[in-house]
Amino acid sequence: MGAIASGGVRVLNDRVVAGLRWSQQDLEAATLAQQQVLESQEAAYRGDRPPLGWWTTR
Numbered sequence: 001m002g003a004i005a006s007g008g009v010r011v012l013n014d015r016v017v018a019g020l021r022w023s024q025q026d027l028e029a030a031t032l033a034q035q036q037v038l039e040s041q042e043a044a045y046r047g048d049r050p051p052l053g054w055w056t057t058r
Helices: 015-021 025-045
Strands: 002-005 009-012
Touching: 002 025, 009 015
Parallel strands: none
Antiparallel strands: 002 009
16 A cells, blocks of 8 residues: 655655545555554664664764
């Protein structure tokens, strides 16, 4: 159906979403649930370290 990423990024496959026939409310609820999972995983993996940006170099 799509993907989410840190920073509130969400990319949806419109054809898949249309095929699901979900309401906008259902789609938002699914996004929120997965965002909570992502944030929990980030906290577990990262701990107190700040996130790395794609612009970070060694």
